Amino acid sequence: MNRRYLLKKFLQAIITVFAVLIINYFLFRIMPGDPLAMLVRSPSLSEEAKASVAAMFGLDKPWYIQFFVYIKQVFTLDMGTSFIYKKPVLDIIAERIPATLLLTVPAEILAVFFGCYIGMISAWRRGTKSDVLGTGVSMVFYAMPTFWLGILMVTFFSATLGLFPTSGMMTTTLGDRSFWAEAGDVVVHLILPVITMALVMLGNYTLVMRNSLTDVLTEDYINTAYAKGHTAKNVLRRHAMPNALIPVTTLITMNLGFTISGALQIETVFSWPGIGRLMYDALQGRDYPLLQGIFLLISICVVGANFLSDILYGYLDPRVKA
């Protein structure tokens, strides 16, 4: 990896972030559905009250002034005030981030581990029953609507078997408890959404791992390794897997957009108080400042993750050049 490659990718990421800023701004101004109209729908509000509310949210100024105000606000991390919560958008989002991480990080780890394992077995035993089963199951989970799998899990494991709570992050009715009792409660609430999310993401890793390893296994150096007298297990572990894992490594960072889409649906189904559920609530209430803030945050994270995966790829695979 050389400096030119790094610089090029970095510049691309910066351009994309600016494009996101502009898209994000204009999306929320040009489209029908005036935020002010939404805000002052209640007919009981007097004209003066409407004007003061508009001034409060900066809606009374011309659009180009609003644009510069917006850019300045983004760089000072001031994303406005939520219509629903009447609090700064940044504070509301920051409150919800830990819950989303608590859900997505364990799910991602489980998905990567089991996905790679199933993919490896499938590629290694290509065409056998375990391949057909592993690939088939992964494709089914991949094709399934994420939220639907969540609903099925709730219906089966919570409503029918009564094994897990149906929604939320903890049981709120129990009052004061010790830290450990509360942590245990959160874990019980966490199990079902994490498993659902892992199952949804699993398919992608399985298929990429399988294709990647299959490609690697046709390379000449694999034959060479056999010719040198390595055992099959050794060839797989020492010669094939390290190269086959490269696309999977970059997929982990590149998949952030996919992970967020999954979290959005799963948090909605399980009423998990993270960023995804927040976005759902913001959509239902047409809370434009909040929606804009979340969309901006998600987009910038995804652009950053993509940049990271480009660097990682260039670092892991020396054949990549600018």
Place this chain on the structure above:
Amino acid sequence: MITEGQIPHIKNSFIGSFRVFCKNKMGVLSLIVLLFFIFIAVFGQLLVPYDPQSFGQNGIMEAPSASHVLGTDEMGRDLFGALVSGTRTSLLVGIFGTVISMVVGALIGIVSGYRGGKIDALLMRLTDIMLVLPWLPLMLVLAALMGSSIWNIIAVIGLTGWAQTARIIRAQTLSIKERQYIERARVIGSSDFHIIRRHILPDVFPLILADAVTTAACAIDAETTLSFLGMGDITRPSWGMILHYAFESGAASSNAYWYLIPPGLCVLFVVLSFSYIGNAFDEIFNPRLRGRSENGAS
């Protein structure tokens, strides 16, 4: 002479492709499943004994019985009827969304690859940005801002899903552009439009078709997810809308499996079918893959 020689060649390659496709058992099975759903979408209303929107005379949240094979919903509507009309909406959105996304993607890909230079750089930057943006949040924001009529949903799906297609088509156009017959056409004074229409478009068409299958799977999934998250058209029942109502009415905690399972299964079957057909197409257009799987089986 040359054209005469080419016609049987094209025919053979089509029949050959079809033979390769027929060898793929999952592909053929998937095609049958898809044809079944299309049949239901077109003629399904004739099989339904009830008006899908009528409610009041039936019991609410009834489990499946002889009169209502899939039970009823929280307003006493017949769920089999809802499922059948949902088939029409879901397939319609999927197909139109795919068509828009193919047209936009192919147009951008061909212009970008054929023109090159600044236009190419600009269009590809745009494509990269579209590829990076997280699709579901973007679609949700667009749907929320545009309002959720069925045509808006189709537009949102079509306008967010073209980036991958544009990349594939551009790459293919770049390689076709260098071929001799394009050079020859240019020398005899054919216009760019003529060259694109008569030479490049026919050559990239199989690729567009193969990509359309994958995109259709995404489009159907997207419609279902958007509708479930409350951004669907409430006047048109789709599979996603049925699941939205099911979730809102608490079907999950009251264990109303007849309400929850059939629409999701329909989505699953259709999306899986498109995916398997996509895999079969991949084998046709990517002979390296075919050789590989034969090696693997031996």
